Amino acid sequence: MFWDVAPLVPSRDDTLLEVLEATLALDSEACQRAALHGLGHEHSAAPDKAPDIIHRWLQRHPNASDELRAYAVQASTGSIM
DSSP states (O other), rough: OOOOOOOOOOOTTTTHHHHHHHHTTOOHHHHHHHHHHHHEEEEETTTTTHHHHHHHHHOOOTTTHHHHHHHHHHTTTTTTO
């Protein structure tokens, strides 16, 4: 995945997190999963902000698939593969 190989570093203005949150808002499970993956990688750099974004998504998407919701929980702790 892109987030596994991209040499991106979070900026002070949180632009990367904003892009991931906007991607998470798209009506596409593939895009949502990719955004969750990216947020999982950002957990170490933004341990408060990345989980908050994921938790807001979980609250707004109670009907998301069980698999995607479980992946979101993993990503919120930085435990993604």
